Amino acid sequence: MGLVLVPLLAWELLARVGPWPRWLFPDPLAVVRSIAVMAADGRLGAAVLRSLSRLVQGFAISALLGVPLGILMGRSALALRTLRPAVLGLQALPSICWLPLALLWFGLSETAILFVVVMGSMLAIAIATEDGVAAVDPLLLRAAGTLGIRGLRFHAGVLLPAAFPGVLTGLKLGWSFAWRALMSGELLFVAGGLGQLLTQGREVLDAAQVMGVMVCIIAVGLLVDQGLFRFLELRVRRRWGLVEEPA
Amino acid sequence: MLQALRSFLSRRRRPGIDMLVPRRAPPGPPKIDVSRVGHGFGVGPKRVVALKDVDISVHHGEFVCLLGPSGCGKSTLLYALAGHLEPTGGSISIDGVQVRGPGPDRLLLFQDPALFPWLTVRQNLIFALRARGLSRSAAEARARAYVSLVGLDAFLDALPHQLSGGMRMRVQLARALAMDPAVLLMDEPFAALDAHTRSQMHLLLQRIWIRDRKTVVFVTHDVREALTLGDRVVVMAARPGRVLHDLEVRLPRPRDPDDEALVLMSRRIRAELAGADAAGAERRREEEATHARTSAPGGAGAGPPAGLGAPG
Numbered sequence A: 001m002g003l004v005l006v007p008l009l010a011w012e013l014l015a016r017v018g019p020w021p022r023w024l025f026p027d028p029l030a031v032v033r034s035i036a037v038m039a040a041d042g043r044l045g046a047a048v049l050r051s052l053s054r055l056v057q058g059f060a061i062s063a064l065l066g067v068p069l070g071i072l073m074g075r076s077a078l079a080l081r082t083l084r085p086a087v088l089g090l091q092a093l094p095s096i097c098w099l100p101l102a103l104l105w106f107g108l109s110e111t112a113i114l115f116v117v118v119m120g121s122m123l124a125i126a127i128a129t130e131d132g133v134a135a136v137d138p139l140l141l142r143a144a145g146t147l148g149i150r151g152l153r154f155h156a157g158v159l160l161p162a163a164f165p166g167v168l169t170g171l172k173l174g175w176s177f178a179w180r181a182l183m184s185g186e187l188l189f190v191a192g193g194l195g196q197l198l199t200q201g202r203e204v205l206d207a208a209q210v211m212g213v214m215v216c217i218i219a220v221g222l223l224v225d226q227g228l229f230r231f232l233e234l235r236v237r238r239r240w241g242l243v244e245e246p247a
Numbered sequence B: 001m002l003q004a005l006r007s008f009l010s011r012r013r014r015p016g017i018d019m020l021v022p023r024r025a026p027p028g029p030p031k032i033d034v035s036r037v038g039h040g041f042g043v044g045p046k047r048v049v050a051l052k053d054v055d056i057s058v059h060h061g062e063f064v065c066l067l068g069p070s071g072c073g074k075s076t077l078l079y080a081l082a083g084h085l086e087p088t089g090g091s092i093s094i095d096g097v098q099v100r101g102p103g104p105d106r107l108l109l110f111q112d113p114a115l116f117p118w119l120t121v122r123q124n125l126i127f128a129l130r131a132r133g134l135s136r137s138a139a140e141a142r143a144r145a146y147v148s149l150v151g152l153d154a155f156l157d158a159l160p161h162q163l164s165g166g167m168r169m170r171v172q173l174a175r176a177l178a179m180d181p182a183v184l185l186m187d188e189p190f191a192a193l194d195a196h197t198r199s200q201m202h203l204l205l206q207r208i209w210i211r212d213r214k215t216v217v218f219v220t221h222d223v224r225e226a227l228t229l230g231d232r233v234v235v236m237a238a239r240p241g242r243v244l245h246d247l248e249v250r251l252p253r254p255r256d257p258d259d260e261a262l263v264l265m266s267r268r269i270r271a272e273l274a275g276a277d278a279a280g281a282e283r284r285r286e287e288e289a290t291h292a293r294t295s296a297p298g299g300a301g302a303g304p305p306a307g308l309g310a311p312g
Helices: A002-017 A028-040 A043-075 A077-091 A095-106 A110-134 A138-146 A151-188 A194-203 A207-239 B002-010 B074-082 B121-131 B136-149 B165-178 B195-212 B223-229 B260-293
Strands: B020-022 B032-041 B048-058 B063-067 B089-094 B106-109 B183-187 B215-220 B232-237 B242-249
Touching: A002 A028, A028 A043, A028 A207, A043 A077, A043 A110, A043 A151, A043 A194, A043 A207, A077 A110, A095 A110, A095 A151, A110 A151, A138 A151, A138 B106, A151 A194, A151 A207, A151 B121, A194 A207, B032 B074, B048 B074, B048 B242, B063 B074, B063 B223, B074 B089, B074 B106, B074 B183, B074 B215, B106 B165, B121 B136, B121 B165, B136 B165, B165 B195, B195 B223, B215 B223, B223 B260, B232 B260, B242 B260
Parallel strands: B063 B215, B063 B232, B106 B183, B183 B215
Antiparallel strands: B020 B242, B032 B048, B032 B089, B232 B242
16 A cells, blocks of 8 residues: 555655756645645536536447447357458547547537547447357357247347356446547547546646646546446356355 | 167077067157158268168157267257257158257257356246246246256255256256256256266156156267166167167166166167177278279269268
8 A cells, every 4th residue: 555655755756856847747735736626616526527427428329339239240240241340440540530520520519529439439349249249158049049038038138148248348448448539539629528627727837737637537437447347347257157256 | 770680689588688678669640750860061071971861759758868879960860859950861840840940849958057147046947937928927936846846945046156067957957847848858968967966867857757757858878877767768870870779668767777677788788889889890991992992983982981970
C-alpha cells in the first residue's frame, strides 16, 4: 500500500524542483483542491453524469447490435466469410476517425457523438462474441438438439449462456473502447461532459483543472472496469464452474 | 453367416448355452427397423466403410446392446438412429416412419454428461421439460420426481461442477427419462466412470428399466456390461462394420456381472470377437493381394484398404 505513495512523492518532488513554472505543473494537492472546487460548484458532477449517460446509451446500443452480429458470425460460415474482413478492417480504424463523417451525417448533435461511441465498441463486442460462440462445447449443442431445444429458446437459453464468458470479455473490452471513443469525441466536439471540462481547463490555462479531470476520467474507467466487470466476470466464472470454488 | 452361427452355438454344450440363444423376432412390426444400412467416411482410396449392410430390428420394450470393438460402426449406427448423422445407404425407420434428423421420440445419452453448466440440477431438467411444452408447475414436479428417482434429492440445487462424475451421469439419465422418449439411445454412457460407480449405474438402470420397460439401444465395447444390461446383444465386427451375431440373453434380472453363467457367456463372445478379428485381417491380406494383381484402372477394389481404422 505504501508503494502507491512513491509515484505521488515523485510527482510532488518534480513539481517543487522541476524547471517548469508551478502553474503549468501543479503538485498533487493543487490537483486535489481543483477537484474539490469543481465538485463543490457542481461542474464535476454534471460532467460525469453527462458523460456516463452518453456512455451507457452508446454502450447499450453497441451491445444490442454487437452481440447478435457476433452470434450470426459464429453460427453461419457464410456470414463469417462475408462480414469478418469488413469487421476486422473497420476495427483497425481508430473510432475518432468516424467523427468527421458523423458530423456530416448527423450535424452537431448527440447522435453524432453516440455514433462515434457505437462504432468504437460494437465491432470489438462482435468479434469477442464470435470467438465465444466458436468456443462453445459442441457436446452442449448436440445435447440441445437431442432434447429438442430449438429456435429462440436455443439461442437465448443455450447458445448465449454457453458463450457468455466470452461475450462478457467482449463487453468489458467494448466498454473500455466506448469510454476512449467518448472522451476523444467530447474533446473535439464540445457539448458538455468530462471531455469538455478538460478542454475548458486548457482554455483558462488551469493545468490543475486539466489534471484533476484526467484523474476523474481514470477513476471512472477503473471503477467500471475493476469494480463492475471484474465482479461480474468472477461471478460468471464461478457459476459456470470455470474456477475452483473457494473452500 | 448362418453356418458360422450354427457352428458357434453347437461347438460347446455347457451351462449357459440355453441362456444365450440366437434372437428370434417376436411377432408384430418392430419399433426400430434398420434395413441394409451402410455408411462410409471419406472418398476414393481413403474411403472407410464404417457400416455395411446392417439389418437390425428392435421391438418395443427391448433393451438391445450393440457390442463390438472400436471401429465396428456401433456408435455410427447409434448416431444414425438419433438422426445426428445420415447413413450413405439403406434406411432406418421408427414406427414405420423414416428417420430424418433428431426427433422428440428418441433421446441420445452421451459418454460425457452434457449438462448445461450454468443451470442447477433442477433447472437442467426444468429447462428441457419446458422446451417440450410443459407448464412451469408440471415441469417442476416432474423434475423433482426424476431427480428423486436417481437418488439425488439432496442435490436439486447443486451446480453440475459441484457433483462427481457418477452423479452428473445420474442427472443426465434423470433428464433423459423425464423427457419420456419412446426410445433411449445410449452411447457408452458409463465408459468414463470408475468400476464401482459403473456397477451402481448398472443396478440403477436395470431398476428403472424393469419399472418403465423403455426401448433402449445401448452401445458398449464391454462384453460383460452388454450381458448385464441387455435382453439382446448384437455382436458387431469391424472393417467393414457389420453384425456378427444377434443373441438373446436369458438371465433373470437384476443381473450380477460376476454371475458364473454371465462370465462364461462373456468369455465365449470375447473368443468369437477375437476370431472375427483374425479372420478379417486374413481376408484383408487376401483382398490386398488380389487387388495388387488386378489394380489396373477399373479393377474392382471393393474392400477398404488395410491398416485404416474406421472411426468408432
